[in-house]
Each structure stands twice: as C-alpha cells, then as structure tokens.
Amino acid sequence: MHTSIAKHIQNHIHPSAIDMQKIFSILNEVSVSKGAFLLKPGTRVKHEYFVVKGCLKAYYMDGKGSKHILQFAVENWWIGDFEAFYNQGNSNLYIEAIEDAQLLSINHDALQVLYEDAPIFERYFRILITKAFISQQKRILSTQEKHTQERYLDFCKSYPSIENRVANYDIANYLGVTPENLSRVRKTLK
Template sequence: MHPLHQHINKHVALGENDFKRVLRLFHGIEVKKGYRLIDQGTIVKHQHFVLNGCLRTYMVDADGKEHTIQFAIENWWVSDYISYYKNIPSVLIVECLEDSELLKIHVDDLHQLFEELPQVERFFRKQLENAFVAFQMRILSSLHLTAEKRYDLFVKNYPDLGQRVKNYQIASYLGITPESLSRLRKQRIASEQ
C-alpha cells in the first residue's frame, strides 16, 4: 500500500479507487539536501507530504538568529501554513536537511478533493486538529517547563531525530543555546551510568 494511503487510512477509510483520485492531484518531487523548499517572502501554494527525508521549518529574526518551528520526517506534512491559508508572503523557511522525496498538492487541488471526497476533508481536518494540539502543547511546554524537561520531552517524542539533525537545530527548536544542549546531554549520559 502506498505510504500516503496508509497515512490517510490511519484516520479515515479511503478505498483504492478514491485513493487513486487523490494521488492524481499530488505531484512527486525529489529535492537535495540544503534545498529551500520554501523561502521567506514567497506566497505558498503547496503543502508537502514527506515520503523520505528530513526537513526543517524555521524563521530568522531581525538579529539573524534562527528559530526552529518544526522538523518533518517520513509521514509528516510540512508547509508555511500561514502563507498557505492566508495567501500572504511566507515568514518561514523550509529547508531540506537530507535528500528528500515529497508529494506536494496545490491548495486549489486540495479544495477540489474536499468537494469530491468528504473523507479527504475529514482527514485534513483531523490533521489540523492534531497539529493545533501539538503546537499548543509545545507553546505551553516552552512557557512552563525547564530546558531539561523540554529536552527530555523532545527525546521521548522524537527518539531518532537527534541522529538526523544538527545540535544547533535541536537547540533552536528547544529555545536554548547549543552550549546548554551539550550540558543537558552530558548530564543525561552521566545520570544513565
């Protein structure tokens, strides 16, 4: 079964013929490590499903400091959703951290699927609900958890991601310095021995 079909079927039942209708509106792309899938200032018209690879969504503040918003690995979705839904220039950058294979769908094609197949609209509603909950939990954890607890939560929720992304990117995601991340890792190793 196609990975996207498996992914959809985790949330809604979608038959083979309906999935073929869905897949015809997605376009496969292969991008190299370092490629910027989305750059600041562009109007985003696609969202992407990750078949293989790892991507990072981040912004650069006025002082040039990077703030990682999201990592996206296999079976995850990635885009600048503010630009995608509001049709305004992107403030985020989506960069490929590994060579990646993606499926992309244009916003107009997605709306066409919503009209044709209500279960697809239901699937994307569930995706948005899950994303909203995850982002809200992340905001709350950054407000009340210590850096150590945020790191523990990151390792628990994304056990293999630390091997695929750079330390400064994880530190940026956690809202700490790379030096603080290094200290937390050393403390964790010492406590496990």
C-alpha cells in the same frame, strides 16, 4: 511512490478507491537535496508537502537574523508554511532539507476542488491539523513549565526518530535555547 501516503490516509479516514484515485491525481513528486530549500520567504505558497523519504526543517528568521525552528519533518509527516498556505499569502518561512528528501506536493487550488469532490479529505486534513494543534499546545506548556533539561529529555522521548538525525544545534533551536546551553545540559546527563 504513493504507498506511504496511502497508508497514512487510511490510518486516519476510510476513503473509497475512487477517493484515493482523486487525491493521487493531484499529488506531484518533488525532490530536494540536502541543504537545499523547498521554500523561502517571500514566495507565494501554493503547496503543502508529504515526506516520503528524508528529513527537513521549517524555520522563521526574525528581524535580528535569528532562526526559530517551528517544525521538523521525517517520513510520513506533512510540512509546509501552513499559515501562508491557508491565507494564500507569501511565505515567512524557510523549509530546508536536512537530508536528501522525496516529497509529494499538494496544490492549494486543487485541494479546494478535492474538498468539493471528495469531502472525506476535509476530514483527513481536519484531523491532521487538530493533532498538530494538540502537539503545539503541549509545546507551549512545556516551554512555560519546564527547564531545558526536562524539555530536552521529553524531545528525545517524543521524537526518537528525529533526535538522531538532526544536529544538536537544531534541537537546541527547536527547544528555544542556545547550543551552548544544550551542550551543558547534555553534559550533566552523561
């Protein structure tokens, strides 16, 4: 169960065997079935999740009842409500399984202890959040610079592993356009 996360960690930092034991000891296995929720708004956020198997989406529901997908996650991605996790507040997001999923959860308080005990993980999560920051920055630029067609093509190119696992209306939502618009754009690409 820990093979994939071990590899992911070792791709980013060089922990000792003891460090690895320490993080393994605070990870817990979680399963979610397709269509079920890992997180709903109003819940106190105590965990972030590493995806071992499956596919999920994290979305915000605004005051008018519209969804806005912030993130998809497939194998070897972390997912969570990072804002609420950081602030230790209540969630604003839904996290829903698009496919049956197996995850590893890490608890907030245990993570703070781990940071003291094995500071190398401070680096691991710093690197991950930095990469996430960089891709968000690209997403912001992409939205301002490009029209739907180009953004859709970029999405398919950047996330081929996601494009064929999620519905087009979810891709449209992630891109910030309507399913109708994406459908018309796709038509011109055929």
